[in-house]
Amino acid sequence: MITLYNSLSHKLEEFHPIDAMHVKMYVCGPTVYDSPHIGNARPAVIFDVLYRLLKYKYQNVTYVRNITDIDDKIYKTATAKNIDIKTLTHKTTEMYHADISALNVLPVDIEPRATDHIDDIIKFIEQIIANGYAYVSNDHVYFDTSKYSNYGILSNIEKRIEGARIDVSDNKRNATDFVLWKPISTEFPIGWTSPWGIGRPGWHIECSAMSRKYLGMQFDIHGGGHDLIFPHHENEIAQSYATNDKLMANYWLHNGHVMINGTKMSKSLGNFYTVRELLEEFSGEVIRLALLMTHYRKPINFTKNLLTDAETLLNRWYTAIRTDYSCGKNIDMTVLKALKSDLNTPMAIAHMSELVTQINQGKKELTSIFVNTARSLLGLLLIEPDKWFKHGDKLDVKFIEKEIIRRNIAKKNKDYATADTIRNNLKEQGILLEDTVTGTQWKHL
Ligand SMILES: [Zn+2]
Structure with missing residues (x-):
């Protein structure tokens, strides 16, 4: 049985899909205007692990992740770069695909783009208006939150309103009302014909309309x-309910935010890493493992140290399978159990490391289970070990030097346990450290 933390009930719940033969999942995808950053990569990797787990357990899984390709930021960026919106969104969508696939994220089953679904969105809005949940005001269509008594069901709205900035507008009846359709303006002169004039949809309605189209009135995971x-x-919940009196999804899953070196990630302050710049320094598997070392619901403090820790761990795993990386059909049940328990990836990784210890102690029969578990459930160890180390030849030197610096810092801080761990891990990888008067030297064993 899989248990998942449902943000709707604030509880861990056993997962029971609506159709036991077919699980349906929708995840909000990126707004494509720029190079993907590590904050975009985290949900892609997290929900990829969930997707792998669901596919292992259920016969059919449909995973839909949208592309938001109409947005103020897109228009602004395209204008600044003097290119048309389509060119920008195609290019950045391709970048997104390339970057997350470098992190071993599987392609989703359906990836709808908002601009391909304007007709569906218009029909959805018409239905909301017909049911009395929306009104037209000054060429805008607004959702009337006062008509939906459960507004706040997910987020505890009273608390949120105090802290959140809610758009104030003379056109709106209530502060929390939100836009379903907006007219073209000088800031955003692109639009589609609609019963309310030329304009474009609001962001929230995209996901209600596209999830409805591909997953139906009610689905399992959002x-x-x-x-x-x-x-x-x-x-999204309010819009979908307004058309059918139903809750659109039963389980609401949310990953924690990304901190960079201890402070909140902020694009405007330049406090972020793009996936691409990280890929210049680290392999995709290292970045993926670094993201999985923290439980998905917790904030992650993303640092270069975290990446070198992940690299050390992967080197140890690859070393254990260097001479035999045959992939069996069986899965390690302890790792599976950890993942079934609200996607506890840190525990799964700890179990994987225990397996490595056993393999290193001579239990070679565990190798094929280890490799298969890593590949199919965690999306790791997909590279041939020789290639991993060969590709890492150049990086290896850099890596060893980084580890020596890390060990020196640990020793300076009298953290001898960490210093010893670093030395032993390197030894396991065939690298011997020697402390000399001129500093630490290293050589192959
Ligand atoms: Zn969404």
């Missing part, structure tokens, strides 16, 4: 980053 709970997911 996921995204924690910052999407309010207003985005709250509004």
